[in-house]
Amino acid sequence: MPRTTPPEPARHIVIAGQAVAYQLRRSQRRTIGLSIDHRGLRIGAPTRARIGDIENLIHEHGQWVLDKLAAWRDRPAQGKLEINDGTVVFALGELLTVAFTDVGRSRWQFGPGTIYLRPDATHSASELLEKALREKARTVFAERLAIHAPRLGVGQPPLRLSSARTRWGSCSHHGGIALNWRLVLMPLAIVDYVVCHELAHLKEMNHSPRFWSVVEQLCPDWKARRLELRQLARQIPHF
Incomplete structure (x- = not known):
């Protein structure tokens, strides 16, 4: 090969x-x-x-x-994905293969290209996968905020994970940022676009031309990334 x-x-x-x-x-x-x-x-x-x-x-x-x-x-939206031993998902643009295991005490563990799950009668594989990906999302999103916030001259805002059906991110008037945990199922470049979009709201709490100029300062190719986000959004699996 x-x-x-x-x-x-x-x-x-x-x-x-x-x-x-x-x-x-x-x-x-x-x-x-x-x-x-x-x-x-x-x-x-x-x-x-x-x-x-x-x-x-x-x-x-x-x-x-x-x-x-x-x-x-234009394909129909992705339906519910059944999580089995060997199921493949994409996380941050990389292939991630689900592997069931009964070794160890951890309910889940990430390995190279693999996520190990230990489902049982009270914890389904789908439930464990979502919890594992939420944990990964929180870590990665916080890291991206820590990288991009200083570029805008602002402090790192509080982060909250959301499960919104139609919104990928939001910024409150108090300065907190919410990011949809399912962004972890998209490439990192798309995560960065959404992070930069929400950080820009710390300067402009609107979608005016001034707001988009702030976004462009952080993410010069934001238009292409926004288009890619829209293209991928309908294919994000639910489990």
């Missing part, structure tokens, strides 16, 4: 006037490949392939890319 490098930060390209995010992963492969799934446009490319050549190929297949992304976006 060709040796691959970790995926690069999300890139963006404009196709027929539409901003499209794509994830690039390089390896020792010989050709450039395009694929689209619920995570969006993904590109596999040779290690030394030039960005210009990669994006020329994307443009050559531009209508196909737009059609496939639209098809994913």
Whole structure:
């Protein structure tokens, strides 16, 4: 199997006037490949392939890319996901395989590419997975707030996890920020966009042009990330 490098930060390209995010992963492969799934446009490319050549190929297949992304976006919302031994979920853009275990006392434990769950008669696998992901979400979201708040010249605000059906984040007039725990099921770049969006409300408690200029200060490609958030939102599983 060709040796691959970790995926690069999300890139963006404009196709027929539409901003499209794509994830690039390089390896020792010989050709450039395009694929689209619920995570969006993904590109596999040779290690030394030039960005210009990669994006020329994307443009050559531009209508196909737009059609496939639209098809994913318009699919029915993800239904309830049954959690079994071997179920795969995406957390922060990475594959995470569920593995049942009866070893140890912890109800759950994260390992490389794996989350170990110890369900029993009183704790279902779905319940444990949600609790584990909420714990992961709280840690990661707090870390992202700690990174981005100083860039805006504000203190790190109090964090609350939410389970809102239609809102990914909110900022109270008292300065507290709530983030939907299900954001942990999206790539980190999307988490950062929502974090930056809510932090910007500490400066502008509205959605005026001044607010969006603050967002852009923290997240220059916010438009593409917001589009990607909308594209992925309908595919987030519930369990």
